[in-house]
Amino acid sequence: RTQSLIRFGQCGNQVGCRFWDLALREHAHVNKKGIYDEALSSFFQNAVLVDMEEGVLSEVLQGPLRQLFSTTQLISDVSGSGNNWAVGHHSYGSVYREQIVDQVRRAAEQCDCLQCFFIIHSMGGGTGSGLGTRVLKLLEDEFPEVCRLVTAVYPSAEDDVITSPYNSVLAMRELTEHADCVLPIENQSLVDIVSKIQHMAHTGKPGSVIKKDSTIISGQGGVAKTEKPFDAMNNIVANLLLNITSSARFEGSLNMDLNEIAMNLVPFPRLHYLVSSLTPLYTLADVNIPTRRLDQMFTDAFSKDHQLMRADPKHNLYLACALMLRGNVQLSDLRRNIERLRPTLSFVQWNTEGWKTGLCSVPPVGHTHSLLALANNTCVKPSFMELRERFVRLYRKKAHLHHYLGVDGMDVSGFSEALSSLTGLIDQYSQLDSTNTAPSQDPPRLNIAC
């Protein structure tokens, strides 16, 4: 069972590299004899790397992971997309369409059974955002039955790319219509997590020494020897992908695979934005300090400080929630914590027991156990509203619009449709939120003649 990983643009390719590095580390830990075991090999054959400028991809080809990829898996151009979604989507999209589809098809043919496409890109730039979403549409056309899971890195408000709101909203419309699941990540949240860990590591308080290799930002023990800027943040996203795929790569008593995630967490087609959290962030090194209680890990998973986007699921409305537990944890720990936390959370009236659970025996490197939570929750609404705000502020003044409209294939309706798609999505979340305040009563049951 395999997944195909398609990485777009600078962000996508950098995160992707961290993913493979950490994946190798994880499998090496389990399989002492060799690192290229069967479960892992399924990932590497099936990667397609796309960037419209050469810098990042050349690094991949020269870097320590170079043996894992053949040059045919890389598709690149020279000058980049200039942070312009229209250039990525329409210009490069048309030029490279065939080549990308061919490469993906070739990768897909090598799979025994293609289960899922993992697509990684940022939203704020031009290539990842524009070309990435163009390919998303192509994948839907060419491989309609294969699940499309997108990890999308959203820009923070202080992003240095001025047009990032345009790029993000234009891309979002595509994600809403053509992706099966989207895991939005916000750079600011990653920054916050990194600084929290570094702060913890440097307080020097007794008993606060963090075990080497155990943080979710650490790349130690991987193949790459030197740490690069953004590595810490990218490692977090890489760890997210590792956790989501753990059930497919390792054994466990209650498997939870990607198709099941897509099924259980998406009650309505467009509402497929899932907030993710990873715990623990690190393991303490001092074995004399009792390991943080298991229950604390569950509590943390629902805290807003552990979410990979700025969102507070605990104080908003859950539509559905998935918990993937890894390591030395038992069923009873899972059930007990669900029962404990359930009263503190609001679930939508028609899904009051909306839990999807999985147990994988193998923990991440450096931990005895870990928890991934994926929430379909209305807490994404504020972020989307803010994004819309930033878009509207630029659009109202028609700022930088000519850069987009000058591109063949792009016209004003693209902008207005993208805006109304986002508005519609926000409205759907608002409607659900409003059901939370109304007193809930079960709808009358089906009446049958006795």
Next chain:
Amino acid sequence: MSVVTVQLGQCGNQIGPELFSTVYEDSTGAGRKTYQESSRERFFWETSDGVLVARSVLVDMEPKVISQAVAKASKSGKWRYGEKAHFCQKQGSGNNWANGYCVHGPRHKESVEDLVRREVERCDRLAGIFAMMSVAGGTGSGVGTFVTQCLRDMYPQAFILNHLTWPYGTGEVIVQNYNSVLTLSRLYQLSDALVVHENDTVHKICSRLMNIKHISIGDINKVIAHQLGSVLQPAYTGDSPSNYSRNPIGELLSSLVCHPEYKLLSLCNIPQMSHTSLAYSAYTWPGLLKHLRQMLIANARMEEGIDWKVCVPSSRGDSVRTGQMGFNRSLANLMILRGKDVSSADAGAFKDPALYVPWLPPDGTFSLWNSPVPFNGYEKSASLVSNSQSLLKPLDNMVRKAWNMFVSRAYMHQYTKFGISEDDFLDSFTTLEQIISSYSHL
């Protein structure tokens, strides 16, 4: 007479191996030759080198669980699965009943039928087919329902018993109630009877009776296997009082399923305790039977927290009133006693007509099997298979939650894209409301 087991999906392929291990250990440890032979013939066949092979077909839409089951059995050195007795695919059913039933089922129909046919033809005489599955996921429930349909078509005269594991009420699969409703409504027509275990109940047995601190799925499955083993292992029955019955499933069905409208069977077994406590406990048959009777009428599924205030109504009054008093009315009960001095046990209290519905002939309501061989390490063991109102509340909860979700049309697109329509859902709801009504008005 042999039983062919069909293990479906992750749950079926996890409980199945536990069941085979339980019956193997029980018959091997018993030191009784006839019992051992009878049990072995029922569940295993022997190769020319004397290796015991389970009479089982393993079906799953992803490979990991079956690989584990097969490997673990082989490693035990005691019994194993047939080399070509399994069928799996790679991509799973995604917890989607429609994917299992409409896509995977038909796609792999012939392969699965061939495997079952091979096992059935290997039996001298077929006692029946025992299909094991969960109702919450996609393969066990969806493919399992489709396979049951195929088996019914292939063997219209054979006895088909489905073992169903119902999920935790607090949720383990979000669409579990949809999958359950779609499964139960169809199986009701296809199967001869549905034997149900609920994860919630078994979990409580593990925590309160067996004192297991960190309960794993393996622990849950062992309890289920123990309870099933206590029913399926050889016993002397009404039809076969001096030899181990050669028609256990047929007799079970004729004792319990008197009317096609009533097919839900629950199971309880006492005593149940941790192995360390086994050595220190001494039970008497009167004590065990008294508890079991109260568990039946008060609908307590385990031997703790039994409400002793519930009593059998003296008049066969209206069922609504008795329902509110917590009394669990039965259609039929089958009791199976195993162990020391079993012939001295007096089950007369279970024959009281007040326990049962008035419209059934009193001599058809209670059946008793026994075996002098202690079961699975328990000096005395008593099981009760009941066709009663005991599953009414969990069934009603399941349907209520599924209906709530259906009214909002949540997740509908996931089912319609594979060919299950809203009308199909409505049909299923109608069937289940009918079953709920029938059991409510006992």
